[in-house]
Amino acid sequence: MDETAPIPVNIVTGFLGSGKTTLLRHVLAHPAFARAAVLINEFGEIGLDHLLVERLDPSTVLMESGCICCTLQEDLRTGLRNLHARRARGEVPRFDRVIIETTGLADPAPVMATVMNDTMLRHHMRIGSVVATVDAVNAPTSLGRFAESRKQVALADRVLLTKVDIADEAQCVRAHEHVAALNPHARIERTVQGAAGPDVLAGIGSADPAERSAEARRWLDAALSGRARLRTGPAPEIARARLARFHGEDGTEADEVRTLVVTLDEPVEWTAFGLWLSLLVERHGDKILRLKALLNVEGSPTPVVVHGVHALLHPAEHLERWLDEGRQSLLVFIVQGLSPALLERSLRSFLKLGARVREAETAGQA
Numbered sequence: 001m002d003e004t005a006p007i008p009v010n011i012v013t014g015f016l017g018s019g020k021t022t023l024l025r026h027v028l029a030h031p032a033f034a035r036a037a038v039l040i041n042e043f044g045e046i047g048l049d050h051l052l053v054e055r056l057d058p059s060t061v062l063m064e065s066g067c068i069c070c071t072l073q074e075d076l077r078t079g080l081r082n083l084h085a086r087r088a089r090g091e092v093p094r095f096d097r098v099i100i101e102t103t104g105l106a107d108p109a110p111v112m113a114t115v116m117n118d119t120m121l122r123h124h125m126r127i128g129s130v131v132a133t134v135d136a137v138n139a140p141t142s143l144g145r146f147a148e149s150r151k152q153v154a155l156a157d158r159v160l161l162t163k164v165d166i167a168d169e170a171q172c173v174r175a176h177e178h179v180a181a182l183n184p185h186a187r188i189e190r191t192v193q194g195a196a197g198p199d200v201l202a203g204i205g206s207a208d209p210a211e212r213s214a215e216a217r218r219w220l221d222a223a224l225s226g227r228a229r230l231r232t233g234p235a236p237e238i239a240r241a242r243l244a245r246f247h248g249e250d251g252t253e254a255d256e257v258r259t260l261v262v263t264l265d266e267p268v269e270w271t272a273f274g275l276w277l278s279l280l281v282e283r284h285g286d287k288i289l290r291l292k293a294l295l296n297v298e299g300s301p302t303p304v305v306v307h308g309v310h311a312l313l314h315p316a317e318h319l320e321r322w323l324d325e326g327r328q329s330l331l332v333f334i335v336q337g338l339s340p341a342l343l344e345r346s347l348r349s350f351l352k353l354g355a356r357v358r359e360a361e362t363a364g365q366a
């Protein structure tokens with residue numbers, strides 16, 4: 001490999017819960033990506049993805065509490081510059097590629113522009129292929145309701161239709177057609193559990209605006225000239241209030257997306273939690289953009305991870321071990337049009353009720 005050649009920077013984007021981390025886990029397990037540096041950006045005060053990507057070496061950078069497309073753009077620039085400097089000094093493994101996983105709410109154009117515009121970065125790095133994941137089950141909602149989801153698709157070189165194992169054929173075809181209409185240039189492939197070949201991130205990527213659709217060109221041009229920056233409030237404000245404004249198509253506030261983070265010190269009673277969750281998604285699935293939970297479940301020695309996207313609840317997974325002694329449960333909700341305070345109250349009441357039922361059962365057996 002030519003050590004002086006610019007390093008490709010791949011962007012893995014896609015709407016909330018569409019399978020970006022799953023893809024990343026799969027890709028990073030391949031020997032071809034043994035020397036990749038990874039930058040994970042999560043929306044919400046506390047992220048979980050870094051626990052799910054089994055690769056936390058010195059060349060993994062985590063960026064939380066904000067979106068690299070807006071509030072954290074300067075952090076992204078600094079993060080990439082630092083990563084490169086540490087590589088040059090031999091402080092991190094000599095990576096040959098950078099993979100950025102954006103938040104599910106990110107507009108990839110400013111992320112691409114950060115690399116392409118920065119005088120120092122563009123000397124050492126170049127935009128490689130941009131891959132977008134699209135959840136075949138939830139595509140009508142994400143692509144229909146959210147401009148950011150459409151932008152992610154429009155700017156991608158490759159689009160992976162995910163969850164095709166649980167979507168029916170009609171849903172897959174509809175998702176494919178929707179994606180093709182938004183981006184006639186992209187290669188569209190179906191995947192299951194991120195099982196894409198190592199070539200998924202290969203290729204130069206058509207960062208050249210001329211190779212993209214007219215609309216994508218407009219977005220990228222705007223980002224390159226700096227107009228698409230800073231459309232949300234500052235990151236500390238997001239962290240303090242635990243909510244963020246979601247940016248609309250024309251840069252105005254379209255609706256409010258709120259993040260709720262709940263921590264639970266006591267182990268969770270699984271039946272009560274499961275019942276609460278099913279009732280919640282049945283009633284408010286359209287308002288639950290994303291749910292991620294790392295749970296200390298009563299009777300389970302290892303953490304249980306639960307993922308939800310709208311009304312779709314994925315089967316719970318067991319992680320191999322706890323990373324810290326605290327064993328606190330951590331739940332992150334990204335909701336729209338739902339009160340975080342009410343959500344938290346109903347969860348805590350349900351869990352309390354579950355604990356009482358359990359106590360009564362135990363007392364009855366004694």
Ligand SMILES: Nc1nc2c(ncn2[C@@H]2O[C@H](COP(=O)(O)OP(=O)(O)OP(=O)(O)O)[C@@H](O)[C@H]2O)c(=O)[nH]1
Pocket residue numbers: 014015016017018019020021022023049103104133162163164165166191192193194290292306307308314315
């Ligand atoms: N059945 C099925 N489930 C999938 C597939 N891809 C991802 N999932 C599940 O979808 C859920 C969300 O996947 P993630 O990879 O965390 O999605 P993400 O895009 O990284 O989510 P955010 O970072 O929150 O935006 C997890 O439970 C995955 O196991 C797939 O192809 N089939």
